[in-house]
Amino acid sequence: MPETPNAPGAPAGASIEAEALTKVYKGSALPAVDAVDLTIHAGEFMTLLGPSGSGKTTTLNMIAGFEEVTSGRILLDGDDIARLPPYRRNLGMVFQNYALFPHMTAAENIAFPLRQRKVGRPEIDRRVREALELVHLGEHADRMPTQLSGGQQQRVALARAVVFAPRALLLDEPLGALDKKLRESLQLEIARLHTELGITFVFVTHDQEEALALSDRIAVFRDGRIEQVGTPAELYERPVSRFVATFLGDSNVFAGTVRDGRLDTGWCSLTTGTAGASAAGTGPAALVVRPENLRLGVAADPGANTLSATVTDVVYQGAFRRVLVRFDGGGAGQVRDTAGTGGAVAAGDRVEVGWAAEAGVLVPDDEPAATPEPEPAAAR
Amino acid sequence: MAVTSDTSAPPARTGAPGRVPPPRTSPRRVAVRGVALLAVPAVVVLVVFFVVPALRLLWLSVTSPEPGLGNYAALVTDDVAVTVVLRTLGMAAMVTVVCLLVAYPYAYLMSLVSGRWRGLLLAVVLIPFWTSLMARTFAWVVLLQDNGIVNRALDTVGLGPVRLLGTTAGVTLAMAQVMLPFMVLPVYTTLRGIDRRLVDAALSLGARPVVAFLRVYLPLSFPGVAAGATLVMVLSLGFYVTPSLVGSPQQSMLAQFIAVQVNQLVNFGGAGALAVALLVVTLVLVGGVQLLTRTKGSRRATGAGVAGGALV
Numbered sequence: 228m229p230e231t232p233n234a235p236g237a238p239a240g241a242s243i244e245a246e247a248l249t250k251v252y253k254g255s256a257l258p259a260v261d262a263v264d265l266t267i268h269a270g271e272f273m274t275l276l277g278p279s280g281s282g283k284t285t286t287l288n289m290i291a292g293f294e295e296v297t298s299g300r301i302l303l304d305g306d307d308i309a310r311l312p313p314y315r316r317n318l319g320m321v322f323q324n325y326a327l328f329p330h331m332t333a334a335e336n337i338a339f340p341l342r343q344r345k346v347g348r349p350e351i352d353r354r355v356r357e358a359l360e361l362v363h364l365g366e367h368a369d370r371m372p373t374q375l376s377g378g379q380q381q382r383v384a385l386a387r388a389v390v391f392a393p394r395a396l397l398l399d400e401p402l403g404a405l406d407k408k409l410r411e412s413l414q415l416e417i418a419r420l421h422t423e424l425g426i427t428f429v430f431v432t433h434d435q436e437e438a439l440a441l442s443d444r445i446a447v448f449r450d451g452r453i454e455q456v457g458t459p460a461e462l463y464e465r466p467v468s469r470f471v472a473t474f475l476g477d478s479n480v481f482a483g484t485v486r487d488g489r490l491d492t493g494w495c496s497l498t499t500g501t502a503g504a505s506a507a508g509t510g511p512a513a514l515v516v517r518p519e520n521l522r523l524g525v526a527a528d529p530g531a532n533t534l535s536a537t538v539t540d541v542v543y544q545g546a547f548r549r550v551l552v553r554f555d556g557g558g559a560g561q562v563r564d565t566a567g568t569g570g571a572v573a574a575g576d577r578v579e580v581g582w583a584a585e586a587g588v589l590v591p592d593d594e595p596a597a598t599p600e601p602e603p604a605a606a607r
Numbered sequence: 608m609a610v611t612s613d614t615s616a617p618p619a620r621t622g623a624p625g626r627v628p629p630p631r632t633s634p635r636r637v638a639v640r641g642v643a644l645l646a647v648p649a650v651v652v653l654v655v656f657f658v659v660p661a662l663r664l665l666w667l668s669v670t671s672p673e674p675g676l677g678n679y680a681a682l683v684t685d686d687v688a689v690t691v692v693l694r695t696l697g698m699a700a701m702v703t704v705v706c707l708l709v710a711y712p713y714a715y716l717m718s719l720v721s722g723r724w725r726g727l728l729l730a731v732v733l734i735p736f737w738t739s740l741m742a743r744t745f746a747w748v749v750l751l752q753d754n755g756i757v758n759r760a761l762d763t764v765g766l767g768p769v770r771l772l773g774t775t776a777g778v779t780l781a782m783a784q785v786m787l788p789f790m791v792l793p794v795y796t797t798l799r800g801i802d803r804r805l806v807d808a809a810l811s812l813g814a815r816p817v818v819a820f821l822r823v824y825l826p827l828s829f830p831g832v833a834a835g836a837t838l839v840m841v842l843s844l845g846f847y848v849t850p851s852l853v854g855s856p857q858q859s860m861l862a863q864f865i866a867v868q869v870n871q872l873v874n875f876g877g878a879g880a881l882a883v884a885l886l887v888v889t890l891v892l893v894g895g896v897q898l899l900t901r902t903k904g905s906r907r908a909t910g911a912g913v914a915g916g917a918l919v
Contacts, residue, residue: 293807313810314819320811326804330826339822340812391813 277448797831
C-alpha cells in the first residue's frame with residue numbers, strides 16, 4: 228500500500244473504468260444502474276450529473292464498495308475491484324452529511340485512516356497537521372465536529388479522505404448541505420485540492436452549475452444510463468439530446484419535425500443550421516437555443532431565424548436581464564440580454580427575436596410528450 | 608405568560624455562517640420561569656410521598672430503638688446484612704450484564720430492519736412489559752420447577768435436571784426477562800440515532816468491519832447502554848417480587864431482607880438503615896454513570912442517552 232504523501236512526482240491518480248456496470252435492487256424490475264460504461268482518466272475531475280434516481284449515486288457507491296455490483300466490472304488502474312470490500316479499495320470518500328465521527332476531534336478524525344494503516348505516531352501527527360493546513364483548519368485540530376460550522380466540517384472530511392494518499396477521491400454531493408455562499412467557496416477549495424493533489428476526483432451532484440464550474444468532464448445520467456459524456460463546453464454547446472440540453476443551463480426548445488433541412492414546429496419553420504443535424508435525423512426533433520444566443524431585434528445575416536414575440540416579463544438580474552417572451556403562434560422563450568440592447572423593453576412590448584442559424588443545436592426530441600411547446604428550461 | 612421571553616436569544620455563533628448544527632437544547636436551559644408552575648403537582652407528590660417518608664426512614668434509622676448510629680454499626684458488622692448487600696449488588700450486576708448481552712444485539716437488529724419488522728420486534732419486547740409482573744413471575748415459578756418445562760427440556764438433551772427454582776441462577780434468569788425492556792428501549796433509541804454512514808465512512812477509511820464497529824459504532828451507542836444499564840441496575844437493586852417468589856429466603860436480596868426486618872422482626876431502625884444504604888448505593892451508581900456520560904458527553908453533543916432514559 229503506497230504510503231508516500233503526494234510529493235511532486237509521486238504517482239498521480241488512478242484511472243477508473245466501469246464496464247457494463249449494472250445494479251438491480253431486489254424486488255425492482257428496472258435496474259438502478261443499467262450497463263454503464265464509463266472511463267475516468269487518471270487525475271481527471273469527473274462529475275456524475277443527473278436528477279435524483281438517475282443512478283449516479285448508486286454508481287459512486289458501487290465504486291466505493293458500499294453497494295454490491297449486480298454485474299459488470301470496475302477497474303482501478305486495470306485491476307477489477309468490484310468484489311473487494313470497501314476497506315480494501317483505498318479510495319477516499321466524502322459524504323453529503325460529512326460523516327465525521329462525532330466522538331472524535333477534527334485531528335482524531337483525520338488520524339483515523341492512518342491508524343488503520345498502522346502509521347507511526349510521529350508520522351501521524353505530521354500528516355494530520357499537513358492535512359489540516361491543506362484545508363486551512365490548522366487552529367481547529369482539537370475541536371469536536373459539533374463545534375465546527377458545516378463548511379469547516381466538510382473541510383475536515385476532505386482532509387480525512389485524502390490524508391492517506393488515496394489515488395482517487397469520491398465525493399457524494401459534498402456541497403449539498405451547505406448554503407449558496409459557502410457552496411461557492413468550497414467549490415473553489417475542491418478545485419484547488421484537485422490541482423494540488425493531482426489525484427482522480429469522482430464527484431456526484433445534481434447541481435448543473437457546480438458540474439460546469441468544477442469538472443474536466445461530465446457524465447450525464449438518466450434512468451440508470453449515461454446520456455452523454457463530455458467536457459462542460461461540449462455538453463453545453465453540443466448536447467446530444469433534449470434532456471441534456473435542458474438539464475444543463477437554460478434553453479429555448481423548439482420541438483417539431485425536420486423536413487428539408489428545416490424544423491417545422493407546427494407554428495413556425497426554422498433554419499436548423501448544421502450542428503447535430505445528422506444526429507437528429509428525421510422524426511421528432513428539437514432545436515435548442517441558449518438564451519444568451521438570442522438577440523432582441525431582426526437577425527441580420529441571411530439564413531438566420533427571426534420570430535415575432537410579445538415581452539411578458541423582464542427580470543433584472545444584475546449583470547443581465549432575462550427577457551421572457553411569448554412567440555406569436557405559440558410557445559414561450561427567454562432572452563438573456565446582457566448589452567442592454569433594446570434599452571427600455573418592458574412587459575407588453577412587441578419585439579423581434581432572432582438568432583444565427585449556427586447558434587441552434589438540433590437534437591432528437593427524447594421527451595416529446597412532456598413538453599409540447601417551446602419553453603424555457605427550469606428558470607434558476 | 609411572556610411567550611416572547613429573552614430566552615429565545617439567537618443561537619451561539621459557530622464560526623463561519625454555515626449550516627447551523629442541530630440545536631443543542633437542554634430542557635433546563637430553555638426553562639422559562641412561568642413554566643416552573645407546571646412542576647408543582649409533581650413536586651407536591653414527590654415531597655408528600657417520597658421525601659417525607661424517606662426523611663422519616665432516615666430519622667428512624669438513627670433513633671430507633673435508641674438514638675445513635677447503632678443500626679449502621681450493626682449493618683456493617685452483621686455478616687448476614689453484609690452478605691445480603693453484596694449478594695444484591697452481585698445479582699443486580701449479573702442481571703444487568705445478561706440484559707445487555709441479550710438486548711444489544713436485539714436492539715441492533717431492530718435498528719436494521721424496517722417498518723413492519725421493527726414494529727413486530729418492538730411488540731415482542733413490550734407485550735411482556737404490559738402483562739402483570741405477578742403473572743410473569745408465577746409463570747417463571749412454573750417454568751423453573753424441578754419437573755418444569757425448562758428442566759424437562761434440559762433433561763431431553765441430557766443436561767438436567769438442574770435445580771433452578773430458589774437458586775441465584777433462576778432468579779437472575781427471571782429478573783433479566785422482567786428487566787429486558789428497560790435495556791432494549793434506551794439502547795434501541797440510541798442505535799436508531801446513529802448515522803449508518805459513519806460506519807461506511809470508517810470502512811472507506813480502511814477500517815475492517817469489526818474495527819468500524821468497535822471504534823465508531825460502539826462508542827456512539829454508549830449513552831444508550833449507560834442509560835439502560837443504570838435503569839436495570841437500579842431497579843434490580845430494589846427488586847422484591849421476583850426474587851421472593853422465584854428465589855429462596857436463604858438467597859434473599861436486600862428488599863426481601865428489609866421486608867423480613869419490618870414484617871417479622873419489627874426492627875424499623877434496622878430496616879431504615881438498610882433502606883438508606885440501598886438509597887446511597889443507588890445514588891452512587893447513578894452519579895457515577897452520570898459522571899461517566901458527562902465526560903464522554905462533553906466530547907459529543909447527544910441527547911440520545913437522555914432520550915433513552917426518558918423513554919421508559
